Amino acid sequence: MSIADRLERLPFSGFHCRLLFLGGAGYCFDGLDGAILAFVMPALQHLWGLSMTQLGLLGSGAFFGYFIGALSAGLVADRWGRRSVMMWALACYCVGSLISALCTNWHGFVLSRVLAGVGTGAESAIIAPYLSEFVPRRYRGAFTGALAGFFSFGFVGASLLGYALVPGSENGWRWALGLTACPVVMLLWWRRSLPESPRWLVGSGQGEAAHRVLCGIEKSMGVASPVYEAEVALSTQMPMRGQFLRLMGAELRRVTVMSWVLWLSVTFSYYAFFSWLPTLLIARGFTITHSFGFSIAICVAQIPGYFSAGFCNEYFGRKATVVTYLAAAMLSAVAMEFVSTSGGVLAAGILLSFFMNGTFAGVYAYTPEIFPTALRATGMGTASAIGRIGAIAAPLLIGALYPSSGFAGVFGMTALILLAGALCILLLGPSTVNRSLEEIEDAY
Template sequence: MQHSNALNRLNRLPIGRFHKVTLLAVSFAYFFEFADINTFATTAPKLIKLWGVTIDQVAYVTSMSFVGMFLGSIVASTMADRWGRKRALLVTTLWFGVFSFASVFSWDIVSLGVFRVLTSAGLAAMTVVAVIYVNELYPAAVRGKFQAYAIVIGICGTPATNLVASAIVPLNDWSWRLIYLWGALGILLVLFTRRLKESPRWYESRGDHAKADEVLREIEASVAAEKGPLPEPAPPVDEAPQTRAPLKLLLQKKYLIPTLLLTVLWVTQTIGFFGYSSWAPTLLAKEGFSVQKSVFYVALTTVGAPLGSYLAALVTDRFERKWCLAAFGTVIALCGLLYGLTFNPVLIVVFGFLVNMFERGYTALAYAYSPELFDTRGRSLGTGVSYGLGRLSNAAGPLIVASLYQGHGYRSVFYFIAATWLFGAVALAVFGPLTRQARGATQKPRQEVVQVP
């Protein structure tokens, strides 16, 4: 059977300029995804004063944004399978950039809410595609590290947005609009179009071995010119071309179990993290801190985010990802709880810093772990559905937070968030599959090679 042997040909490549340019492009997309996802949280305290927006309205806009994320995640899996990983990455990034730009011209909370839902759909869609794209282009033994490196760079969009917002939002009654213009700059990903390659594994999954081989030869030539002669790849394992994966595919046991586990992972991560990051500026402002101080304190805490992603890069390929995720989740629960039990500005910044650091490390680990639980056929669908359900769960999250805050006070919100993180950590520790041995198998002599999805 004809076979381009994409998996083994990619796995035996040393890291070269091709991988670094791809990393830069994905990091750029991540940067503005993380920048844009925080824009409403940083402008909400100002809108409460300008438009008379209520806590409940903030909750509804935030909730509907996560409905948009769910829809975007589901559509992304279809786009990535039908159009290819590269094209889907570009289209989804353009989508969220255009609607972030439209948010600049919002005239009330309803119009802003609509634009945020559409922006959020693009943000989640881009994330799903980017996770799959990195998973399929980098050697299995280091893909987790490069997934984390992309987050290290990309997550800088979070503190950048918060610091920009802390300086710009208080200036006057219209300056908050500039924060959405900032988020729209992700559109500039189009500058990388010619430097990006389509995933050969996507071509191969469609039975287009000639096109897969063409792209592989271009990548190999680029790496060989830089690094010298390449080692021979392991022999291929014949596989039949894959047809488009229907949704019912996830009902098969080998897809259903990882999909359910990853749904728990993304549900707890989404409610746990966004319950914190989306509400921290608003809740601090409601507790008596000025808008400027509340946004500034949160901006300082997000400086820990890049460090967390770098920490993930150091551990992700050295240890079992599931144990790293369980450990990080437990630390986040503890630090998040301590954050909610203090009103001391220094301790708010310290514990908030630790929450952001370990949460972003957790996210980087999860991005590497999620697609590894599926083969090529189920990867887009399983990753997209589980990630989308996680985002959909937070349609209820903000409403729960608002209800807890109004009914039981500030601290109850953080008890809830800590419990959510701890539940996810325990689920991963008990049910999470191990993946390190399979990844390491790609480094053994050829006769011992085990195919890693």
């Protein structure tokens, strides 16, 4: 029995729950890191007298780090393994976040956010492909959707920290940033026991190591391990340049380009909304306390958004879920453009948050599946890195666009970009419903 077949026969167990918790906790801290900046930006603008353009640059610093981290993590993980990349990424994020809390000028703050962003980008790019390789097809979509759902807890945590700490004192923003980094040390300790992916080990020519890892997993579940039979599988590792070239080869070019456009549109729209949310509400006339209160309600809507999409991933398919949630997010952005009352802004913001985050639950489940094992982390990492270009551009573009186009212009542009993402996956995206990772790979 092959390693892939043994993984596919495993029942859902405490082992998978542990994977979900440890991977989800990483995504929770990623969300916390990405969201907390939106709540400290008003305080930093006042403290250092920043213009809107400088504020946009400050917001983009972390996303530049995300780009570097996501791109390098995929390449390294496909060549040397997934587990070590995940550990180093968390350590890098922790150090960068602590340094940013101690900065005394905005230039140093931007650099420290780049460092933290390298860790966050690498972490977020590697978790989904790594953990999806342990999960059988019958619940892979729900598992990965729920995994991405932990982002929402990070955003809610950031909104609560921002509301409780930032307006209360001059150094409240420092405490908020420092507290985002401290629990990561515990997570690093917990993750020491995570095994390397058996699918990656087989693909890299380490069949016996894959067998040993899988025997340990099967023993923990009370499943009998078959006698090891060497699999006829040559190492699929290749030089890093070759990894990129194969992504753009005839077999994978279509799904590669589709994934890039999808990630770019979703990530740009997401950070155009969330990185500027409190600041835009304040600019529209809300007080800082009222703005943060609205932001908490909008961030809480992420939780049902993620987990409802995780359910839909399994029962309606990843592609259908992404297209539906993108279309609904586009309509919510249009509503945000035209509403004028505070209640209308809150309702439209909640709907946009619900559907945007549901879209991410579909995207994080879908993207690792469409690439072969030898390129899964590279494909996910490059798509995530391209998406970070949108995250880099969003704070800068919104900072430049808002003074001339206002609230309506920001959300009108967001709606058009979401439409482009929906059309791209609808026309170019393959279906992955009820197919194992090996079956999807064989279709190429």
